[in-house]
Amino acid sequence: MSGATRIDHRFAALRADGRAALVTFVTAGDPDYATSLEIIKGLPAAGADVIEIGMPFTDPMADGPAIQASSLRALGKGHDTNKTLQLVREFRAEDNDTPIVLMGYYNPIYIYGVERFLSDAKAAGVDGLIVVDLPPEEDDELCVPALNSGLNFIRLATPTTDDHRLPRVLTNTSGFVYYVSVLGITGTKSPDISTVTEAVARIKRHTDLPVAVGFGVKTADQAAGIASGADGVVVGSALVNAVRDNLDDAGVAGPATSAAVLALVRQLAGGVKSVTRSAAE
Amino acid sequence: MNVNPPNSYRVGPDEHGRYGIHGGRFVAETLMPLILELEQAYKDAQADPSFQAEMDTFLEHYVGRPSPLYYAERLTEHLSGAKVYFKRDELNHTGAHKINNVMGQILLARRMGKTRIIAETGAGQHGVATATVCARFGLKCIVYMGDVDVERQKPNVFRMKLLGAEVIPVSSGSRTLKDALNEALRDWVANVEDTFYCIGTVAGPHPYPEMVRDFQSIIGKETKRQMHSREGRLPDSLVAAIGGGSNAMGLFHPFLDDKEVEIYGVEAAGRGIDTGLHAASISGGRPGILHGNRTYLLMNDDGQITEAHSISAGLDYPGIGPEHAWLNDVGRVNYLSATDQEALDAFQLCCELEGIIPALEPSHALAKVVELAPDRPKDHLMVMNMCGRGDKDIFAVAEHLGVEL
Structure with missing residues (x-):
C-alpha cells in the first residue's frame, strides 16, 4: 500500500483542530455537467471537508428515490464514467487539497475495466472509492487492486455488521469507515443520535480509522448531533433534493440551483463546526 | 468464451x-x-x-406433484420428426413451476x-x-x-x-x-x-x-424417472424457456452429466435480437454485475443496464441466472432465442393441436421445438417444459391478434 492520501491528511488535520468533517455527497452530472461542476467547485468554500461524488447507475439498489432520481437526471443528459473523471480533473486543476471519493456501484467500473479505471481515477485526482455492492467477500475484484494503486477503499459498516463480522469488514478498509446509521436505503429514516454514538464507539474498539456517519442527515442540528459522536458527518440525499427543488418546470438548472445547494452546505458546515471535540479523543 | x-x-x-x-x-x-x-x-x-x-x-398434497410427462401426439404428428413430450408443470397448483x-x-x-x-x-x-x-x-x-x-x-x-x-x-x-x-x-x-x-x-x-435450482430440480428428477418408465431410457433433448431461468435450470440440472442429452435454453428475442428490443442476455448481452451476481446482462457501453423487451412479462428481464451463464461458457447448454411472433405462433399451434393453452413463457420454448423437432428422427425423444398455463396471457394475446374481448 502506498503513502497517506488527501483523505488521511484531511482527517488528521481536523482531528488536530478538534472538529468533525463535513462529508458532502452529490451525483456527478446532476442536473447537468456544467451545474454539477459549479456545485462541486463551490463545495470547499461552502464548508465541505471531503467531497463524495456519486457515479450514476441505472439500478442503485441501496439508494432511495432521491439519489436514484439524481442518477437518472445525469444519465438522461448523457453522463457517463468518462465525464465523471473529467469532472474530477477540472476540479483538481483548481483545488489540490480537498479529498475526493467516488461512490457508486461496481458494474460501470467493471465495464470500464478495473485496471484502466484505477489508473485513470488516480491520474484524475481521486483519493478513494466507495463501491456499495462490493462486500469484503468480493475484495479481489476491486478493493485489493485499488489499495495497491494507492487509493483508499472506504467500506460501509451497518447496524447488521456485528462484532463478529466487523474485523472482516475493517480489513482492507482505509481512509475512513462509513457507518450507515439506519437500516434502509439512503435518504429515508433519520438517525437516533445516542444509538449512533454507541455504534461509533463500538467500531472504534476495532479500528483507529476515522468513522463518518451518514444516511438520513438533513439539517444543521442533526449534523451537529452526529458531529459530537463521530469523526465525520455525511450528507447526501438532502443536497441531491436541493438540486431537484431548484430546477425550473422543465427540469433545467439556473443560477439558483448551485446557490441553493451551496447555501445548504454552509448551514450544515455551521452545525458541524459548532461542536468542538477533544483532539486527544 | x-x-x-x-x-x-x-x-x-x-x-x-x-x-x-x-x-x-x-x-x-x-x-x-x-x-x-x-x-x-x-x-x-x-x-x-x-x-x-x-x-x-x-x-404431493398441496402442489400436486408429480406433474405428468405427457406425450404430445398431435404436435408430434404435425412436426413429423422427434417424439415430443411436455413436462406438465402448468398443472401445479397456481398454474406454473x-x-x-x-x-x-x-x-x-x-x-x-x-x-x-x-x-x-x-x-x-x-x-x-x-x-x-x-x-x-x-x-x-x-x-x-x-x-x-x-x-x-x-x-x-x-x-x-x-x-x-x-x-x-x-x-x-x-x-x-x-x-x-x-x-x-x-x-x-x-x-x-x-x-x-x-x-x-x-x-x-x-x-x-x-x-x-435445488428446489426446482424436482422437475428434472421426475422427468428422468417418468421417461425411464415410459420409454426405458433417457430423453435425447430438453428444451425450456429462460427469463431468469428457474424452470430451465430445474429441468436441466439432473441431466447435465448425461452428456448424450442435448439441452436447449430459449431466451426471448422480443422483436428480434438485431432490433435491440429483446430480453436475450446471452445472445445480446455481456458479463456484468447486477442484483448480487455476475452474469450476462443487457447494458450500454457505460455499464448502464438497458431495458429488456418481450411479449412475455415473465421473460422480460435484462439478466439470466449465473449458472446458465456458466453453462453457456462451457458449452454444455445451447442458448437459442425466439421472437414474440414465433412464440405467438407456437401458442396458437399448441391451443389448436393439444388443447393446452400455454403461457407465453413456454411458448418461446415451444417455438424452438417446432424448429428443432422436424430435423430429428422419429425415435428422438424431446422434452419441453410446459412451465406455465396461459390463462393469464389471453388478454395480451388477444391484443396482439387484434381481437377485442
Missing part, C-alpha cells in the same frame, strides 16, 4: 458462490450478514431429513422464524405462488411488481390480492421485473429483522441461484 469442460457439470457453485466467473455475492454490507445467515440455514435444512420430508408432503421453489423457501423461512415475506414478480406467477403459500401458512406477504406489469397482468394482481398479499406497484426505472427486484432488495435492507426475501428465479446473490 472457451473454457475446458469440467469432470462434472453438477458440482457448482464453489464456496464463493461462483459458477466459473459468474455468480458471487455482490450486495451491500447491510445484506451480507443476512445472506450468510440464509446460506447457513439452507445448509442446516438440507442436512435435516425432516425438512425434505415436510417438503415432499406439501409437494414457480410454486416448487416458493414452497421450499417458505418452509425455510418458517424454520428461520421469519414472519414477513417479500417477493418480486414479473408475469405475476411467482407473486401468486408466494401469496398462495403465505396464505397457507398465515405469513404476511408483500409483492413488488413493476407498474407496467401490473397493467399487463391484471388477473394475477387480483389473484394476489384475493390471497391476502399486498401488491406494491413499482414506478422507478423501466417499471418491470428488474425494478421490482431493486425495490424488494431495498425493502429487505430496511426490514432485515423479520423479513425473508423469496426470490423467484435462479439469480441474485449466492445462495439463491443454488437454492432455487
Whole structure:
C-alpha cells in the first residue's frame, strides 16, 4: 500500500483542530455537467471537508428515490464514467487539497475495466472509492487492486455488521469507515443520535480509522448531533433534493440551483463546526 | 468464451458462490450478514431429513406433484420428426413451476422464524405462488411488481390480492421485473429483522441461484424417472424457456452429466435480437454485475443496464441466472432465442393441436421445438417444459391478434 492520501491528511488535520468533517455527497452530472461542476467547485468554500461524488447507475439498489432520481437526471443528459473523471480533473486543476471519493456501484467500473479505471481515477485526482455492492467477500475484484494503486477503499459498516463480522469488514478498509446509521436505503429514516454514538464507539474498539456517519442527515442540528459522536458527518440525499427543488418546470438548472445547494452546505458546515471535540479523543 | 469442460457439470457453485466467473455475492454490507445467515440455514435444512420430508408432503398434497410427462401426439404428428413430450408443470397448483421453489423457501423461512415475506414478480406467477403459500401458512406477504406489469397482468394482481398479499406497484426505472427486484432488495435492507426475501428465479446473490435450482430440480428428477418408465431410457433433448431461468435450470440440472442429452435454453428475442428490443442476455448481452451476481446482462457501453423487451412479462428481464451463464461458457447448454411472433405462433399451434393453452413463457420454448423437432428422427425423444398455463396471457394475446374481448 502506498503513502497517506488527501483523505488521511484531511482527517488528521481536523482531528488536530478538534472538529468533525463535513462529508458532502452529490451525483456527478446532476442536473447537468456544467451545474454539477459549479456545485462541486463551490463545495470547499461552502464548508465541505471531503467531497463524495456519486457515479450514476441505472439500478442503485441501496439508494432511495432521491439519489436514484439524481442518477437518472445525469444519465438522461448523457453522463457517463468518462465525464465523471473529467469532472474530477477540472476540479483538481483548481483545488489540490480537498479529498475526493467516488461512490457508486461496481458494474460501470467493471465495464470500464478495473485496471484502466484505477489508473485513470488516480491520474484524475481521486483519493478513494466507495463501491456499495462490493462486500469484503468480493475484495479481489476491486478493493485489493485499488489499495495497491494507492487509493483508499472506504467500506460501509451497518447496524447488521456485528462484532463478529466487523474485523472482516475493517480489513482492507482505509481512509475512513462509513457507518450507515439506519437500516434502509439512503435518504429515508433519520438517525437516533445516542444509538449512533454507541455504534461509533463500538467500531472504534476495532479500528483507529476515522468513522463518518451518514444516511438520513438533513439539517444543521442533526449534523451537529452526529458531529459530537463521530469523526465525520455525511450528507447526501438532502443536497441531491436541493438540486431537484431548484430546477425550473422543465427540469433545467439556473443560477439558483448551485446557490441553493451551496447555501445548504454552509448551514450544515455551521452545525458541524459548532461542536468542538477533544483532539486527544 | 472457451473454457475446458469440467469432470462434472453438477458440482457448482464453489464456496464463493461462483459458477466459473459468474455468480458471487455482490450486495451491500447491510445484506451480507443476512445472506450468510440464509446460506447457513439452507445448509442446516438440507442436512435435516425432516425438512425434505415436510417438503415432499406439501409437494404431493398441496402442489400436486408429480406433474405428468405427457406425450404430445398431435404436435408430434404435425412436426413429423422427434417424439415430443411436455413436462406438465402448468398443472401445479397456481398454474406454473414457480410454486416448487416458493414452497421450499417458505418452509425455510418458517424454520428461520421469519414472519414477513417479500417477493418480486414479473408475469405475476411467482407473486401468486408466494401469496398462495403465505396464505397457507398465515405469513404476511408483500409483492413488488413493476407498474407496467401490473397493467399487463391484471388477473394475477387480483389473484394476489384475493390471497391476502399486498401488491406494491413499482414506478422507478423501466417499471418491470428488474425494478421490482431493486425495490424488494431495498425493502429487505430496511426490514432485515423479520423479513425473508423469496426470490423467484435462479439469480441474485449466492445462495439463491443454488437454492432455487435445488428446489426446482424436482422437475428434472421426475422427468428422468417418468421417461425411464415410459420409454426405458433417457430423453435425447430438453428444451425450456429462460427469463431468469428457474424452470430451465430445474429441468436441466439432473441431466447435465448425461452428456448424450442435448439441452436447449430459449431466451426471448422480443422483436428480434438485431432490433435491440429483446430480453436475450446471452445472445445480446455481456458479463456484468447486477442484483448480487455476475452474469450476462443487457447494458450500454457505460455499464448502464438497458431495458429488456418481450411479449412475455415473465421473460422480460435484462439478466439470466449465473449458472446458465456458466453453462453457456462451457458449452454444455445451447442458448437459442425466439421472437414474440414465433412464440405467438407456437401458442396458437399448441391451443389448436393439444388443447393446452400455454403461457407465453413456454411458448418461446415451444417455438424452438417446432424448429428443432422436424430435423430429428422419429425415435428422438424431446422434452419441453410446459412451465406455465396461459390463462393469464389471453388478454395480451388477444391484443396482439387484434381481437377485442
